[in-house]
Amino acid sequence: MSVRSMGPIRGYVLATAMASATTVVVALIDHLIHVPNISLLYVPPILLTAIYFGTGPSLWGAGLSVVEYDFFLVAPAFTLTVNRIEDVLALVVFCSVAVIASQLAVSVRSRAEAAQWRARESRTLYELGQALMFARDIGEVLTRISREVTRTFDAVSCAIYVPKDGESLEVAAGSGSYDPEDREANAAAAYAYSKGSEVSMPGRRSRLSTRSGPAEYVPLRAADQVVGVMGLKLKPSSEGMSAAEHGLLNSVAAQAAVSIARAQTEEQRRRLEILEEEDRLKSALISSVSHDLRTPLASIKASATSLLLADKAWPPEEQRELLTAIDSESDRLNRLVGNLLDMSRIESGALHPRLDWYDVNEVVDAALAQAKPVLAGRIVTTRLSEGPSLVLLDLTLVAQAVANLVDNAARYTDTHVPLEVEARLAGGRLCLAVVDHGSGVPFDQRDRIFKRFSRTSRNGESGPGVGLGLAICRGIAEAHEGTIRLLPTPGGGSTFVLDLPQPSTVAGAGNHRGQPA
């Protein structure tokens, strides 16, 4: 309950009513029995008035009480004669009571209000902190702040302006019915931003009967820098903000400023990291190009130049061996180039799966067909689901991922070690597993095996290939919103599982292609 909200006139009316009612009561009692200090009955209503309505109404009540008492109850009745010392005393006492009580009440009330405000402020800031803790990025942080501000101040809208690319301000987040194109608001925000000072706009009635409430534009200051502006539009009925509300708004603005500044630092750090990562990738690429691509080239060159030697004829068998080397080494070179291209597509985010329905068996068949060159003389068992089981994926990509896994398993195990390829469709997931019973991946290498240019070492020797195969598998899995895992095979060896989410219903009629062909 607040004095302001009760309205001043109401206080006077109630004070009058209470004084008059007391007069009636006093008159009744006085009529029945004679009590010497009956006028004391006027004190409680004056106290009440003082507590609830403040000094003015209570003074009015005190005066009225004395006048009424004198007029109606002191003989001679119906005359206003203040000739008795008691009446003067009563007037003085009543007025003192009114003033002292009302002043006391006011100070108690304002202290209570201040405490309430502090509680509200800390609650708002606490809730904001809670909300921000779970925000993932700066956009979400600002959206949450603006939502919280709108709620706390019961505002029409709240928009947070942040300079875009260090240039002009733009609404980065907002809540309520804000308009990013609102020229007046943008101008006010720009002014607050450039001057670094608060801009308050009073509410007004416009010609077209739409009313706009007051608005506040608070610069968001972190350290010495203005990092943005928070614009708050209040309801048309609002009278503007109190000092306490301003204080709260400033605290929230400080919070927002810190968040923005932190996000900007984070962004810079991430950019730097990406640059460093790119740098690492580039140098790894250069070393891999110079080494891994030249190795097959060297074989091809050696074989071809051997065959070209004019001074002696090659026996057919050796000639064939050299030609086979050229053939298989050029395949290897092609695969390496393909891997590098795929990796760069994954890196640049240009890997967009073209989803379509396929049978699980087709996926495995296509993968094994691709991996055929490295599978010569090896036993590969496939465990597939019976009957048609349709899956939604990009066959080219997934088959390549599985082929990479098979290829990997074949390269890192001895030729006599059997391989297994397993496909299981259950619970809205497609699990494609490539199982080997080789020596397994050393424990310390398990985490980094899916990273680019990481090759596990076997017997201190680095393995064949550029070390892109598994990174590509992971890229393909992620492009399908799936995962890839490395598990130990029971009894020794590695099991790589490609886990791809699947829609719960298979397309019947209708167009269910991911993208038009």
Add this chain to the structure above:
Amino acid sequence: MSEGPPARILLVDDEQQIRRLLSVALARDGYRVEAVASGEEAISHLVATPVDLVLLDLGLPDTDGVDLCREIRAWTSVPVIVVTVRSEDRQKVAALDCGADDYVTKPFSMAELLARIRANLRRTASNAEDGLIRAGALEVDLVRRLVSVAGRHVHLTPTEWDLLRVLASNAGRVVTHRQLLREVRGAAYEEETAILRVHMVALRQKLALTRDQPGYIVTEPGVGYRLLSA
């Protein structure tokens, strides 16, 4: 290939080295090869001298390969095999849907290229044949609508038969999903690949000799299917 005059092949590729190599290699197999370096030359050559087959590199610098396919197909039914690199997957399918008959992916082996050329030349000659198509132990009699694997008669549903018929009459050549669906279910169903997969699985199982063998129908990832030719 011994009977009749040698088949003429128009080779369109901007790489001089490839033109020279392929000319030598294809000539050794008894083809007459004429090589040009651009789409423009290809069109003017085709207008002047009819050929039996066009080997078209999709990565020509002067022309869009897909447009060239469409242009060629607009006035001649000469078989067109497009040559692509792997990263041109979309273009490959677009070219096939625009009238190209088949594709090979660079780098290819000569055996693969020769098989494609043979299969696509055979199609033009196959109209005169008896409608009997063989692939390994598989025998498809297009006239009497009979299918057998290793002498064992195979019973097919009407849709499965339609699929096999289309693949068999294009034996050795790739048939895109779109083409298969159009032939089997009508143009309105060109996008319904899920239906195609279900029937294809059933068909493959019926034609398979053993459980683990992929059989005679090869999946061309992202493109379509191909019935292996004998």
